[in-house]
Amino acid sequence: MKWHQALTDFSLYLKIERGLSKNTIASYSFDIEKLIAYLEDHKIAVSPIHINSETIQQFIYQVAKGVNPRSQSRIISGLRSFFNFLVFEDYRNDNPVDLIESPRTGRKLPDTLSLEDIDRLINAIDLSKEYNQVRIGERDRTMLETLYGCGLRVSELVNLKLSDLFFEEGFINIIGKGDKQRFVPIGPATQNYINIYINEVRTAIKIQKEFNDTLFLNNRGKQLTRAMVFTIIKKLAEEINLNKTISPHTFRHSFATHLLENGADLRAIQMMLGHLSITTTEIYMHLDKKQLKKAIQTFHPRK
Known part of the structure; x- marks a missing residue:
């Protein structure tokens, strides 16, 4: 078996x-391609079946x-998955x-923005800005309000469809990682901007x-890119x-953190974010130690 055939399979x-x-598959493939390039550069003639x-x-x-x-760690994980597939x-x-x-990496806590920072970012948008008679400032405000208001991944935002909007019910339909479907609540303010x-x-x-059904478009009438x-x-x-x-993901982290700080249930946050495991969502429990202190003071019988 040759490397490129193994990678395709x-x-x-x-x-x-x-x-x-697609993004996850591309990440896995990129790590295998690095290994292939290394073998070629060092003139190591070994197949994926016999490499040690x-x-x-x-x-x-x-x-x-x-x-x-x-x-x-990510590269090692990708290689391990590849060889598990061959086994x-x-x-x-x-x-x-x-x-x-x-290698030991520790647990990276996500960056977050305060509500004041989010307001400053959105208020910095020039709503009068036009391009080819398209008010792109208004579009940009709506996108950021949707990112923060619904806690979406950037790929979920750019792939959002008109047919995914169920405003009467107060939800939007999101196709997340691995084509997993979930319904995310959407508040009246975000609905109004949209x-x-x-x-x-x-x-x-x-x-x-x-792109008739795509919600967010560029001035040429095509779907916006993640970039x-x-x-x-x-x-x-x-x-x-x-x-x-910061990045689009910072708005998603801020969405989760602010909900938790204001008393939202961790399980509800998990469902809204589309995390398969509650362990992924639990990282937000480590962001603000004041919340832990408040929990003791509020709920413990000997406070």
Whole structure:
């Protein structure tokens, strides 16, 4: 078996059998491609069936020189999944990554914004800004309000459809990681921003046929890219001199943190975020020790 054939088969497995998203599959594939490039650069002629732990360890050692421990752990995890697939398909009898330990990374707490910072970012948007007679300022405000108001991933935001909006019921339909479907509550304020955008901005766009149902569009009538949303947020952060490195995901983290700080149930937050495991959501419990102190003072019988 050749490397590129093994990688193609692995990608199909991740898509069909495990139902992973395109971005996740691309991340896994990128790590395997790094290993393939390393073998070619060092003229190591070995197939994925016969490669051993020592060779993979040498590769990881080379990679470790340029990346942080968290990235090393991700690469090792990707390689382990790849060789588990080969074992599962009976191409190998063992996984050569099993004996390789991942570096200790600790638990990274997500960056968050205060409500004041979020207001400053959104208020920095020039609502009069137009491009080809499209009020892109109004669009940008609606996107950020939706990111924060619903706790969406950026991929979920740009893929949101008109047919996913169920405002009478107070929900939007979200297709998350691995094509998992969930219904997320949407408040009246966010609904209002979306309605203004749909009725007063989106109608001015000459929409390309294949994007008729896509909610957020660029001025050419096509779906916005994830990169464009990143750029919009980065520019706004620079405008208000926000001394934090933020991304669309920061709004999602802030959504979860603010809900928790205001007394929301962790299980409800898990469902809204689309986390498969409550353990993923529990990271927000570590953000504010004041909340732990408040919990004792409020609920313990000997407070």
